[in-house]
Amino acid sequence: DQVTLLFRKADVGIIVTMKLLTYLRSQRWVALTIVFAFFAIGVVAGQGENKVGLVVVHDDESGNEVTVTRCISFEEDQLTGLQLLERSGLELHYKPDATGAAVCRIDNSGCGPEASTCFCQCQDTPCFYWSYWHLEPDGWSYSQFGAGHAESVVGHGDVDAWVWSE
Numbered sequence: 001d002q003v004t005l006l007f008r009k010a011d012v013g014i015i016v017t018m019k020l021l022t023y024l025r026s027q028r029w030v031a032l033t034i035v036f037a038f039f040a041i042g043v044v045a046g047q048g049e050n051k052v053g054l055v056v057v058h059d060d061e062s063g064n065e066v067t068v069t070r071c072i073s074f075e076e077d078q079l080t081g082l083q084l085l086e087r088s089g090l091e092l093h094y095k096p097d098a099t100g101a102a103v104c105r106i107d108n109s110g111c112g113p114e115a116s117t118c119f120c121q122c123q124d125t126p127c128f129y130w131s132y133w134h135l136e137p138d139g140w141s142y143s144q145f146g147a148g149h150a151e152s153v154v155g156h157g158d159v160d161a162w163v164w165s166e
Contacts, residue, residue, distance in 0.1 A: 053159035058109035078155045081147035100149030103130040109164045126166045135159040
């Protein structure tokens with residue numbers, strides 16, 4: 001799956017081509033690779049409109065890998081990771097906690113509202129849960145905070161990812 005997201009940052013357009021190479025499933029490693037190509041002409045219309053990329057990886061009911069990508073537009077300077085998910089249009093269930101918010105379910109994968117915890121499939125081995133990632137200049141970084149925490153914010157041109165895995 002490949003999607004091109006267009007951003008405008010400091011009058012420089014950025015095309016971000018996201019291609020998921022591999023992901024962590026039953027002892028396999030996650031590798032979310034993003035290739036950046038820069039060019040000098042701004043290509044996104046809408047002065048003052050910010051855009052953030054979102055990648056969600058999970059299996060469907062049949063066990064087939066699903067990769068969902070979104071480009072979320074917003075007027076604020078920044079959003080929390082939770083606000084980004086809420087604006088994605090994907091089905092979402094979460095519970096507030098000390099780290100901001102524990103994400104239970106995205107796009108019909110994970111623990112639904114009937115579960116007593118967001119880690120309903122993490123009571124034993126294997127432990128499946130939603131892991132939260134931020135794209136940094138040197139690659140993907142696992143988030144140390146929950147999606148609603150003040151430290152988990154995204155601004156124009158950023159990319160976040162959520163992966164349902166061990």
